[in-house]
Amino acid sequence: MPPLLRTLLSRLVASVLVLAGVSVLMFLIARVIPGDPARIALGPNATPAQVDALRHERHLDAPLPVQYWEYVRELGHGDFGTSLYSNRPVRTDLEQYLPASLELIAVAALLMVLLGLPAGVLSARFRGSAPDVAVRAAALLAIATPAFVWGVMLQLLFAYVLRLFPIEGQLGANLTPPQAVTGFLVIDATLAGDWRVLLDALRHLVLPALALAMAGIGQTARLTRASMVEVYGTPFIEMARAYGFQERRIANRYAFRPALVPVLTVLGLDIAALLGNAFLVETVFGWPGVSRYGVEVILHKDLDAIMGTVLVISAGFLIANLAVDLLVAWVNPRIRLAGERA
Amino acid sequence: MTASHSRLFGVLLGAALAFSATAHAETIFRMDDSAPGEADPDKGIDYVGSVLAFNIYDALLIPGQHGAPVQPHIATAWKIDGDTYTFTLRPDVKFHSGNMLTADDVVFSFKRMMALGKGNSSLFAGRVAEVTAPDARTVVFKLSGTYAPFLGALVRLPILDAKTVMAHKAAGSDPQMGDYGQAYLSAHDAGTGAYSIVSHVPESETNLVKFDGYFLGVAKSAPDKVRLRYGLQASTVRELMASGQQDMTSQWLPPEVMRVLAARKDVHLLNDYGSGIFFLHMNTQKPPLDDVNCRLALTYAFDYATALKMVKITDTVFTGFPANGPISHGAFGYDPSLPNYARDMTKAKDYLAKCKYTSPDQRAIDIAWITEVPSEERVALLMKADFDPLGFKTTIKGMPWTLYTQQVTNPASTPALSEVYIDAATPDPDSLLYNMYSSKVAATWESASHLKDDQVDALLEQGRTESDTAKRQDIYRKLVARLRDVAPAIFAYEENQVFAGLNTFQLPSLSDDNARFSAEEYGLQFRLIEMAAH
Numbered sequence: 001m002p003p004l005l006r007t008l009l010s011r012l013v014a015s016v017l018v019l020a021g022v023s024v025l026m027f028l029i030a031r032v033i034p035g036d037p038a039r040i041a042l043g044p045n046a047t048p049a050q051v052d053a054l055r056h057e058r059h060l061d062a063p064l065p066v067q068y069w070e071y072v073r074e075l076g077h078g079d080f081g082t083s084l085y086s087n088r089p090v091r092t093d094l095e096q097y098l099p100a101s102l103e104l105i106a107v108a109a110l111l112m113v114l115l116g117l118p119a120g121v122l123s124a125r126f127r128g129s130a131p132d133v134a135v136r137a138a139a140l141l142a143i144a145t146p147a148f149v150w151g152v153m154l155q156l157l158f159a160y161v162l163r164l165f166p167i168e169g170q171l172g173a174n175l176t177p178p179q180a181v182t183g184f185l186v187i188d189a190t191l192a193g194d195w196r197v198l199l200d201a202l203r204h205l206v207l208p209a210l211a212l213a214m215a216g217i218g219q220t221a222r223l224t225r226a227s228m229v230e231v232y233g234t235p236f237i238e239m240a241r242a243y244g245f246q247e248r249r250i251a252n253r254y255a256f257r258p259a260l261v262p263v264l265t266v267l268g269l270d271i272a273a274l275l276g277n278a279f280l281v282e283t284v285f286g287w288p289g290v291s292r293y294g295v296e297v298i299l300h301k302d303l304d305a306i307m308g309t310v311l312v313i314s315a316g317f318l319i320a321n322l323a324v325d326l327l328v329a330w331v332n333p334r335i336r337l338a339g340e341r342a
Numbered sequence: 343m344t345a346s347h348s349r350l351f352g353v354l355l356g357a358a359l360a361f362s363a364t365a366h367a368e369t370i371f372r373m374d375d376s377a378p379g380e381a382d383p384d385k386g387i388d389y390v391g392s393v394l395a396f397n398i399y400d401a402l403l404i405p406g407q408h409g410a411p412v413q414p415h416i417a418t419a420w421k422i423d424g425d426t427y428t429f430t431l432r433p434d435v436k437f438h439s440g441n442m443l444t445a446d447d448v449v450f451s452f453k454r455m456m457a458l459g460k461g462n463s464s465l466f467a468g469r470v471a472e473v474t475a476p477d478a479r480t481v482v483f484k485l486s487g488t489y490a491p492f493l494g495a496l497v498r499l500p501i502l503d504a505k506t507v508m509a510h511k512a513a514g515s516d517p518q519m520g521d522y523g524q525a526y527l528s529a530h531d532a533g534t535g536a537y538s539i540v541s542h543v544p545e546s547e548t549n550l551v552k553f554d555g556y557f558l559g560v561a562k563s564a565p566d567k568v569r570l571r572y573g574l575q576a577s578t579v580r581e582l583m584a585s586g587q588q589d590m591t592s593q594w595l596p597p598e599v600m601r602v603l604a605a606r607k608d609v610h611l612l613n614d615y616g617s618g619i620f621f622l623h624m625n626t627q628k629p630p631l632d633d634v635n636c637r638l639a640l641t642y643a644f645d646y647a648t649a650l651k652m653v654k655i656t657d658t659v660f661t662g663f664p665a666n667g668p669i670s671h672g673a674f675g676y677d678p679s680l681p682n683y684a685r686d687m688t689k690a691k692d693y694l695a696k697c698k699y700t701s702p703d704q705r706a707i708d709i710a711w712i713t714e715v716p717s718e719e720r721v722a723l724l725m726k727a728d729f730d731p732l733g734f735k736t737t738i739k740g741m742p743w744t745l746y747t748q749q750v751t752n753p754a755s756t757p758a759l760s761e762v763y764i765d766a767a768t769p770d771p772d773s774l775l776y777n778m779y780s781s782k783v784a785a786t787w788e789s790a791s792h793l794k795d796d797q798v799d800a801l802l803e804q805g806r807t808e809s810d811t812a813k814r815q816d817i818y819r820k821l822v823a824r825l826r827d828v829a830p831a832i833f834a835y836e837e838n839q840v841f842a843g844l845n846t847f848q849l850p851s852l853s854d855d856n857a858r859f860s861a862e863e864y865g866l867q868f869r870l871i872e873m874a875a876h
Binding site: 033041046050086092160284 | 573584
């Protein structure tokens with residue numbers, strides 16, 4: 001078996017074990033949150049008999065191990081249970097809200113890469129000069145300012161004052177979304193050839209994605225800079241300079257790639273973490289994402305929905321982690337070859 | 343035709359086309375509310391769920407106007423014979439599907455609501471022995487005993503299109519009824535209302551369109567479409583309103599944001615009231631508030647005027663009205679002869695002198711406020727400022743809603759004082775007071791005073807069994823008087839839900855006292871909105 005495939009398989013097995021652990025932990029934590037979910041869901045006017053009936057229906061009157069077993073058994077059939085908050089199957093909720101979050105995160109990740117990496121390269125290349133100072137100051141500001149503050153500021157400036165982008169939402173009120181094929185609005189609009197919807201959806205994406213990406217852009221720029229500065233101090237760069245290579249070529253071709261390895265690792269995890277951290281941005285921009293949903297279900301002690309949301313976010317994090325490892329191995333031949341030698 | 347005639351013809355044609363375009367321009371009404379929006383009318387219990395149900399579905403009766411608790415709607419007439427209620431239905435009510443409404447749909451709707459056991463089903467639980475449809479236009483409810491609030495409860499029984507629901511049923515626990523169309527109705531509708539669902543995402547938005555076949559007709563001035571957005575931030579709503587991209591806010595905006603909007607010339611305020619009170623529950627089962635004199639001392643030490651100032655929006659508009667008890671002014675059972683509560687330190691000291699707990703240490707009380715409602719902390723601080731100088735030792739603690747709901751299930755763990763807004767579910771005061779003050783009900787956040795009072799219990803039961811309206815009115819007035827005496831809560835103020843709306847529309851049922859309905863939430867009828875475009 002090729003070493004890379006072996007690594008992939010072992011990581012997959014480990015991921016499943018991690019997910020199992022998360023499910024046990026969350027199952028217990030969700031039940032420690034005070035409050036009777038059945039009473040919260042039915043309201044104060046519900047009769048005790050109605051509350052008891054709901055408790056029984058949801059196995060809430062059974063011992064914890066039985067409750068967990070029932071949950072896992074239903075999960076095995078692809079049934080995430082029913083949300084007491086939305087009164088719908090959790091799976092339906094997740095299918096509805098996850099694509100919106102993923103779309104937002106994909107654009108935010110793109111912005112982190114497209115703005116953060118060049119800024120870091122620029123900063124390292126002109127170390128100590130004006131562009132470096134400017135990039136470092138901007139990066140610090142981007143990291144230090146919370147995402148929801150960026151959200152409100154971007155909203156005020158670009159949506160309210162300049163009217164360049166919509167204030168909130170995923171699509172304008174005058175447009176009808178295309179038939180859901182993938183659940184991703186941008187992809188569905190493209191598949192349907194509905195360019196008006198596509199354009200409007202992209203316009204709606206810009207500000208929330210930028211607000212979400214700001215800290216990541218700053219972080220990426222700083223890491224790229226630090227990593228490249230370190231690479232610039234290595235003998236092979238000095239040798240390249242001695243050969244008379246142009247600085248631009250040295251930066252882009254010789255310094256950037258080795259500097260990318262630590263950046264990619266952190267960037268990948270940052271992007272994965274966005275799924276859980278997007279709550280405030282989704283709230284500010286009225287974005288119908290899974291992060292906002294997750295917080296609402298916790299506040300309503302919606303046990304099945306809490307479990308479903310956490311499992312999906314954890315799975316997303318593990319997949320992203322795995323993808324980063326593979327990407328790093330691809331970028332850094334030493335890691336790949338070391339695996340093959342082993 | 344000369345050149346000048348051609349030009350004139352062209353101009354006239356252009357003007358006609360422009361006029362035609364204006365006349366047929368779609369109007370859309372946009373507002374926000376709290377998430378989630380519940381589309382299934384048998385599940386929603388909050389404000390937005392009620393608004394959706396009242397606009398998409400109809401009931402046999404609706405909340406009354408001009409002092410009447412209820413008025414005919416789908417049912418044109420009814421006859422009460424002991425515990426049997428016979429309703430005659432209108433013949434011209436059409437569902438959005440095109441099916442005509444029959445008595446079988448009413449029977450189906452009732453059975454569905456009770457089978458699901460959610461939403462407002464508790465209003466009927468254990469009360470109805472049998473529902474039958476002798477013919478297409480007659481429905482008979484046989485109650486299991488006398489239950490005077492039944493007519494009021496019927497405004498909360500939405501009538502669904504049985505054929506549409508059953509055509510879309512999915513697999514469920516009931517072999518015959520499947521899931522009762524729950525999956526379908528979570529995103530679609532089966533109603534007769536003036537608006538039908540185009541799309542619905544509970545966490546995000548609902549889009550509605552005017553139903554041309556509505557049995558009462560819908561004025562042209564009513565919006566062609568309605569877009570409800572859920573869970574928007576106050577800052578976002580403020581920007582949407584200021585830029586004209588939203589027509590009306592929810593009532594959940596903080597007073598400071600509402601004040602900013604109210605100051606704008608292009609904005610007017612609307613309000614909804616009549617069902618809700620801001621209660622400061624006092625735990626009557628735990629020292630020192632198990633002594634009625636201590637409770638009355640707090641009742642008269644509370645600074646009602648300052649509490650109202652905290653919810654001031656303009657010089658004349660507050661999100662509250664002075665209260666004289668647990669029933670709002672204008673609601674059935676309200677007694678206008680009783681004075682509104684006001685701070686009276688002399689009375690407070692007199693009652694405190696009679697309280698069996700004499701030292702501040704014995705008079706230690708914890709005040710709980712719900713952390714999800716930051717404005718409640720200010721009221722808690724006001725109580726501390728009012729009660730400590732009187733001789734109480736107060737501690738303030740914020741707690742999340744879920745924790746509060748758990749603590750109040752037991753008198754021992756229930757805070758001495760806690761703040762909760764509570765609304766009546768129906769135009770009948772029974773739906774508010776019974777669940778709060780009957781010693782028979784389960785302990786919930788509505789009954790956090792854990793009152794055990796024989797007179798109150800007796801009056802509550804009389805209110806349920808007396809069918810004569812005048813006598814019932816008298817019973818509830820006596821009940822309010824008794825509740826004032828035993829003081830299970832400080833009735834801080836009547837709730838006044840204030841909305842900000844652009845001047846592009848008017849909604850008399852939320853602005854004109856002559857057009858209001860007897861129950862909150864029903865006033866937000868999209869069909870009664872008058873858009874300026876017309």
